[in-house]
Amino acid sequence: MKILYISLLFLMNCVLSVAQPEIIIPKPHQLKWHEAEMGAVFHYDLHVFDGIRYGQGNNRISPIEDYNIFNPTQLNTDQWISAAKAAGCKFAVLTATHETGFGLWQSDVNPYCLKAVKWRNGKGDIVRDFVNSCRKYGIQPGIYVGIRWNSLLGIHNFKVAGDGEFAANRQAWYKRFCEKMVEELCTRYGDLYMIWFDGGADDPRGDGPDVEPIVNKYQPNCLFYHNIDRADFRWGGSETGTVGYPCWSTFPAPCSHHKRIESQKDQIALLKQGDPEGKYWVPAMADSPLRGANGRHEWFWEPDDENNIYPLTTLMDMYEKSVGRNATLIIGLTPDPDGLLPAGDEQRLKEWGEEINRRFGTPLVETQGRKQRLTLNLNEKQPVNYCIIQEDITKGERIRQYKIEAKVNGKWQTVCSGESVGHKRIAHFESVETTALRLTVTQSVAYPQSAISAPIVTSIKNHERIYSNIHLYSNLQCIYLSEILRANRLHV
Numbered sequence: 001m002k003i004l005y006i007s008l009l010f011l012m013n014c015v016l017s018v019a020q021p022e023i024i025i026p027k028p029h030q031l032k033w034h035e036a037e038m039g040a041v042f043h044y045d046l047h048v049f050d051g052i053r054y055g056q057g058n059n060r061i062s063p064i065e066d067y068n069i070f071n072p073t074q075l076n077t078d079q080w081i082s083a084a085k086a087a088g089c090k091f092a093v094l095t096a097t098h099e100t101g102f103g104l105w106q107s108d109v110n111p112y113c114l115k116a117v118k119w120r121n122g123k124g125d126i127v128r129d130f131v132n133s134c135r136k137y138g139i140q141p142g143i144y145v146g147i148r149w150n151s152l153l154g155i156h157n158f159k160v161a162g163d164g165e166f167a168a169n170r171q172a173w174y175k176r177f178c179e180k181m182v183e184e185l186c187t188r189y190g191d192l193y194m195i196w197f198d199g200g201a202d203d204p205r206g207d208g209p210d211v212e213p214i215v216n217k218y219q220p221n222c223l224f225y226h227n228i229d230r231a232d233f234r235w236g237g238s239e240t241g242t243v244g245y246p247c248w249s250t251f252p253a254p255c256s257h258h259k260r261i262e263s264q265k266d267q268i269a270l271l272k273q274g275d276p277e278g279k280y281w282v283p284a285m286a287d288s289p290l291r292g293a294n295g296r297h298e299w300f301w302e303p304d305d306e307n308n309i310y311p312l313t314t315l316m317d318m319y320e321k322s323v324g325r326n327a328t329l330i331i332g333l334t335p336d337p338d339g340l341l342p343a344g345d346e347q348r349l350k351e352w353g354e355e356i357n358r359r360f361g362t363p364l365v366e367t368q369g370r371k372q373r374l375t376l377n378l379n380e381k382q383p384v385n386y387c388i389i390q391e392d393i394t395k396g397e398r399i400r401q402y403k404i405e406a407k408v409n410g411k412w413q414t415v416c417s418g419e420s421v422g423h424k425r426i427a428h429f430e431s432v433e434t435t436a437l438r439l440t441v442t443q444s445v446a447y448p449q450s451a452i453s454a455p456i457v458t459s460i461k462n463h464e465r466i467y468s469n470i471h472l473y474s475n476l477q478c479i480y481l482s483e484i485l486r487a488n489r490l491h492v
Contacts, residue, residue: 023396023445024250026281029221032140032193033233033283034249034393034423036090038319038329041144041196041287042080043299044126045098046070049337054300059099060149060156067102070117072339075126077133083341084333085137087349088356091193093142093330094130096185098198101150105188109180112152131189142194142223143185147178147201147209157199158207171207178209186218194223200256201227225285231256234282236327237271239297241288241318243327246420248274249397251282276400276420283422286322289332290315290345301334306344315352316359324388324426360388360426375438384415385431389439391421401443406434 026034047059049069084092097103103113105127114124127143134141147158153174154161160170178201186195195215202208208227215224223232234256236243252275257267274284288310291298296308310318322329333349335341387404391397403417404427416429 023398024279024281025396026249026283026393027232029223030232030281030283031394033223033328036140036328037323037424038088038331039091039093039140039142040084040087040089040331040333041093041095042130042333042335043095043098044104044335045095045300046100046102048301048335051303053302054298056099059151061151063152064100064102067112067116068118070102070114071119072335072337075124075129075339077126077129078136079346080130080333080335080341081133081137081139083346083349084331085139086346087331087353089139089331091140091142092130092134093144093194093196094127095144095146095198096127097150097181098144098146099149099151101146101152101155103181105185107181107184109177109184127185127189131192135190140193141189142192142196143189144196144198145178145182145185146198147181148197148199150174158202175207175209179211179214182209182211182214183218186214186222192219192222194225195219196225197227203228226256228255230254231282233285233328234274235271236284236286236322237268239288241286241315241329241331242321243284243286243325244269244272245321245325246273246276246418247284247325247327247422248276248278248420249281249283249326249393249422250278251275251280252278254280254282256282274420276397284325284327285330286318286327287330287332288318289334290348291332291334298334299332301336301342306342309344309348312348312351312355315348316355319352319356320426320428323424324428326420326422326424359386373438373440375436377436378434381433381435383431383433384437385429387416387425387427387429387437387439389421389425389427390423393423397422398444399441400445402439402441404429405438405440406432407436407438408432408434412438 045059046064046067046069047054049071050064081092094104096105097110101110101112103110104125105113106115106123106125107113114120114126115122117124131141133139147155149155149157155174160167160174162170182195186192195211197211200208201211204210204212204227212224212227212230215222225231225233231254234251236247252270257271272284274282289297289299290310291302291305291308293308293310293314296305298305298308319329333341333345384406389402391399397420399419399421401417401419402421403414405412406415413432415432416427418425418427
């Protein structure tokens with residue numbers, strides 16, 4: 001059945017002389033995060049080649065004895081990125097280092113890198129191949145740097161083994177080592193979309209390296225994720241590819257998950273939902289590997305694992321509960337020992353992108369206006385089961401409550417309601433045959449209520465008159481936002 005999208009864009013400009021509460025807004029580079037909606041992270045490391053199932057605990061403590069097992073004879077990063085793009089990804093991230101400490105580039109700092117292997121005569125640079133492929137296919141490139149663990153150097157949760165002066169000197173050396181690696185990655189590959197530190201980069205005043213100034217110096221427009229002082233986005237509280245609802249972009253701390261906030265009572269709920277009164281813009285990330293079915297949860301390729309690719313129904317549920325809840329979705333992809341994304345993974349990504357586009361891709365009708373309540377009349381009675389709402393987040397998150405009504409047999413009935421909207425809210429409800437849809441924002445912040453049906457306020461006299469009646473609308477405040485409402489005909 002053909003899909004119907006109805007897009008309504010509306011603004012209400014309320015230029016009032018009364019005091020306004022502070023509205024937290026995203027930084028320019030954070031807007032790129034919201035606009036991307038979906039990306040991929042490619043996990044690749046020495047243990048992909050050892051022929052056994054990945055074991056996180058063991059890989060964190062046991063070095064790979066023969067690093068020349070690294071031999072991706074058919075490596076094709078173009079194929080990786082093409083597959084990610086087919087799913088709808090707008091950015092891609094590569095694990096330049098992970099838990100082994102092995103570097104996928106020609107490092108002058110870390111001797112445990114591609115210089116040390118026989119593959120490509122020690123001259124390979126997968127980071128460069130990856131970045132070049134991203135740019136070839138119009139995908140924004142990012143780099144993941146694993147420093148929390150290093151099985152070769154004996155780093156466990158940022159700390160070196162041992163104690164006393166010997167350990168203290170090695171700890172200081174490891175911090176400088178990490179900083180120099182980050183400088184290499186920030187200066188060799190052009191503009192980057194993201195620098196992602198595995199498990200964070202800890203506290204630069206403690207065991208962690210001081211990497212934020214390096215990223216700021218060489219990649220000023222890059223997303224930084226994260227240390228104790230700053231996270232440009234936050235982990236969404238699980239690795240299910242979903243977040244909670246409501247999901248606010250604001251947060252009570254400038255960092256993501258860390259001991260600074262992990263003492264709070266409902267930490268996981270806070271990560272999943274954010275805080276509408278938060279003083280920092282730290283939007284949510286939803287992440288999951290593509291291979292996670294049947295009880296497995298695999299960030300790295302494993303043998304005999306093709307049956308654990310998530311089915312399309314699960315992936316669409318992820319999409320609706322991440323992108324559709326104001327989060328950005330990152331899907332984990334796992335190239336094999338040949339250096340290729342397996343055919344089954346590639347096919348599933350293609351199917352996923354096609355279904356996202358089929359269900360949510362092309363609006364058939366768009367309407368713009370300047371009003372608080374929007375009504376859209378359909379050309380005929382239509383079966384509808386989705387609404388998509390978007391807020392102009394350059395002005396912050398101002399919507400606090402809304403409802404969607406459908407006109408059925410000449411009467412309005414509520415089909416869904418909600419709280420947070422942010423960049424995108426996909427509301428899924430029972431199919432209803434309707435001739436019109438109506439969006440009403442029932443609560444918002446920033447400006448006093450000017451009455452739902454009131455025209456745009458332009459004079460001081462009107463300011464005073466309307467403001468004097470604010471108590472009559474104690475739960476309603478005037479909106480100052482840009483919304484998009486889209487309705488979908490029932491999909492099959």
